[in-house]
Amino acid sequence: MRKVDRLGWAAGFSFLSYGRRVGVRVNRAVELERLKAHLPPGWKPSASPIVERLYSLVFGGEDGKRGARRFNLLYADFERVERTHDTESMLEAFESNLRLFVAEWARRRVFVHAGVVGWRGQAVLVPGRSHTGKTTLVAELVRAGATYYSDEFAVLDERGRVHPYAKPLAVRESANGRQTNYGVESFGGRAGAGPLPVGLVAVSSYREGALWRPRTLSAGQGMLALLDNTVSARREPERALSALEQVASRAAVLKGARGEAADTALAILALLNRNMRGTRGDDEESDRPEAEAAALFR
Structure with missing residues (x-):
């Protein structure tokens, strides 16, 4: 099991975009809905558990026990793409990386x-x-x-x-x-x-x-x-x-x-x-x- 798989995932979904199956998972289920605004135009939900690209988003913020701020982390498959305290920066990186993936691998376009x-x-x-x-x-x-x-x-x-x-x-x-x-x-x-x-x-x-x-x-x-x-x-x-x-x-x-x-x-x-x-x-x-x-x- 890869390290990213052990981070503790609360929710996720998969979707189709220009013929490619993409999955998204998050550590806080409440954050899942806001990600849909960052998906490519024309995406459609998919019931398939098998995807060609998996995005993993760790939402950080304040750590109540330690009094410190935790980083927001973005992974594309097993590669870390972003590490930042700024949630919007992570979401922008997610949107950009996802759109480029779809653009490069799109079927019939x-x-x-x-x-x-x-x-x-x-x-x-x-x-x-x-x-x-x-x-x-x-x-x-x-x-x-x-x-x-x-x-x-x-x-x-x-x-x-x-x-x-x-x-x-x-x-x-x-x-x-x-x-x-x-x-x-x-x-x-x-x-x-x-x-x-x-x-x-x-x-x-x-x-x-x-x-x-x-x-x-x-x-x-x-x-x-x-x-x-x-x-x-x-x-x-x-x-x-x-x-x-x-x-x-x-x-x-x-x-x-x-x-x-x-x-x-x-x-x-x-x-x-x-x-x-x-x-x-x-x-x-x-x-x-x-x-x-x-x-x-x-």
Whole structure:
């Protein structure tokens, strides 16, 4: 028996997320319900006692007998991931580690670090890792009328369509650097409900005072930009490349520095509107053929 198995567990549950079975156990049963707010979007309860990843959370706090504070501990399988007096830090580490596990091992889906919105039946992808400003840009796109899909991952199927991953938007507070979650309604928007073809990939990095004047990348350059942000690229390169090729061969890929997110969001949507062919409806779950995505910027 491993040391972590002897810590004394009071309660637990298992769930399915993108085809993977995950288990969670805690040392205090009262804490179990609060963990569900940190699970990936679309998770479903599972009755199976067999899981592919097991998370163990020890909630510390004050030790009444010794007058000392006990650490909060997080284990992923048998590896200790976090040791901290701050409960919120442990929960953030749990959420981050869990989402990356699911993103890397998801069945029939390819996860790309990217913000995603829908606009007139097509998706706009903003690839980038943490601290690249993609949540800020996504929030401004939503404020400008786009439909929210994700501020963290573009979830692609084998046809290159992007599916909703509508977690709360994690806005980083400038005062302390911590993230605060906001529902899409806080930005006057709504979440998408179905898959969309990708019409535009906006490869963008923040530069103070910059105007968004992007250049067009080739399909090959676009694939490389997406591949660099694909979670499963090293483990399953063939499957990742197949999905990314579907995106890069149909979507316009633009790259350029950006300034303020609000200005960039308006510029992106204006560019999309100018280059759309014909009049399209505002419903993101359009039944028009995916091939129409290829018309953008062509």
